[in-house]
Amino acid sequence: LxxxxxxxxxxxxxxxEYFWSHGLISDSTYNMFTSVCNYSRYVSEYYRDSVSPSCSKVMSQVSRETSKFVDKYDVTLDVCISSVLSQSMAINPQQVSERVDVCVEDKIVNYLNRKDVQKALHARLVGVRRWTVCSNILDYQLLNLEMPTISIVGSLIKSGxxxxxxxxxxxxxxxxxxxxxxxxRLAKELELETTVPYRVWFEGKQVGGWTQVYGNILSFATIRGASHEAPFSQPERSLMLFKSFLEGKPLPE
Known part of the structure; x- marks a missing residue:
């Protein structure tokens, strides 16, 4: 997951806490963001089309300090100021690394809208004028986000x-x-002891991230330098993580 x-x-x-610890928001804004209106409250109100004045004020301040020009899915990397997206100035492309074009998402969109590519992919274009990332054609029930899934994870672990x-x-x-x-918290609820203490893991000669394992069945790991779409921004490290997990082997030390 x-x-x-x-x-x-x-x-x-x-x-x-993430915004504050990474220097994206001030102390005063952090205090408002954790006491006056936290993010889950704002999102809940937003999905119900009933954003309160207090939450609106807090989120305006957070947005002002974090800036539209920081990719929230990968806070350390540059954003793409492209001709395709510049009108909105609200952009969230992903970047593979500093050596890779940050506007790669634009190029993918253009590529997938080529008629010859769509024909080769046998794309069904009924009711679709143009392919886009995260299209709004699909109607997601956003309130379902409030339904916890951690208990399902616990059930899977209990079944082995x-x-x-x-x-x-x-x-x-x-x-x-x-x-x-x-x-x-889940490990404590399931009474799983720590079998691999929190430590670094390696991909090649570089630190790939950190990991901890509970009961040899529940693992947590970070991928160093990775975005929300980890395999996109750190493919080698992601591959090492997945390969080790699927083979039932510990991450390299």
């Missing part, structure tokens, strides 16, 4: 299914801090 929403309040409210929860450590949307605390 990569950067998952396991529990609405815990996961969403960890955003404030190994579980790995991992986080890209540059993602502020579903930060690692929320996932880590939820995994730790």
């Amino acid at each position: 990569g950067n998952p929403v396991l529990e609405f309040a815990t996961d969403f409210n960890s955003r404030a 299914v190994p579980v790995l929860v991992y986080s890209g450590d540059q993602d502020s949307v579903i930060p690692l801090t929320g996932s880590r605390s939820l995994v730790s």
